[in-house]
Amino acid sequence: MEIPRSYILLLVIVLSSQKAVSVRYELKSGQTKCIGEDIHKNSLSVGKYFIVNPNEDHPLPSSHKIHVKVIPPQGKTMLHDAEDVESGQFSFTAYETGSYIACISVVDHKPEITLDLDFDWRFGVHHTNDWSKVAKKTQVD
Numbered sequence: 714m715e716i717p718r719s720y721i722l723l724l725v726i727v728l729s730s731q732k733a734v735s736v737r738y739e740l741k742s743g744q745t746k747c748i749g750e751d752i753h754k755n756s757l758s759v760g761k762y763f764i765v766n767p768n769e770d771h772p773l774p775s776s777h778k779i780h781v782k783v784i785p786p787q788g789k790t791m792l793h794d795a796e797d798v799e800s801g802q803f804s805f806t807a808y809e810t811g812s813y814i815a816c817i818s819v820v821d822h823k824p825e826i827t828l829d830l831d832f833d834w835r836f837g838v839h840h841t842n843d844w845s846k847v848a849k850k851t852q853v854d
Contacts, residue, residue, distance in 0.1 A: 735833040737765070743821035747814055750836060754810045758836035760793075762817065763800035765829035773799055777828060780818040786811025807836075 738746050752758055762781060766773050783793035783803055792813070793803035797820065807813065813836075819828050 736831075738817070738830045738832065739827055740817070740819045740830060741827050742819055742823070742825045745816055745818040746830075747816040748832070748834070749812045749814045750834065751811065752807045752813050752836050754807055756807045756837050757804070758807060758813065758834070759802070759804040760815065760832070760834040761800070761802040762830060762832045765831055767829070776820070776822045776826060778820040779828070779830065780816075780820070782816045784814045784816070785809065786813065 736748075740746055760783070762779075764773060764777055764779060777799065778797040779799070781793065781795045781798070781801060781803075782791060783805070785792055785807075786809055792805045793801075793815075795801045795803075815832070815834060817830060817832065819826070819830075
């Protein structure tokens with residue numbers, strides 16, 4: 714079965730236009746880490762995060778919780794707001810161009826704990842309503 718060239722071209726365009734932030738943080742009780750990214754209007758943005766379990770043989774203790782918020786450029790509405798979670802994911806389509814901010818906070822706990830957090834944020838795939846501008850098989854050499 715031969716894959717049409719138009720699908721290959723579309724896949725190359727999509728993959729080359731994506732940007733990603735994939736990092737691992739170490740945060741102590743009560744600390745917050747914020748990440749800001751410039752995202753263009755109509756770009757799809759998806760993210761996932763989780764607390765890295767240092768002891769995979771046992772579940773995370775109930776004290777190991779985070780708060781995650783994703784805020785748009787004007788900060789008027791919250792795009793994602795998760796409290797007291799171990800993991801989660803979010804997705805949105807940017808409704809304006811600007812700096813979008815994701816903040817991760819470790820729940821304050823005594824005695825102090827330190828958590829390793831894995832955070833993966835991908836963005837930059839533009840939505841299009843005008844599919845006539847997308848390359849067609851006859852336009853591919």
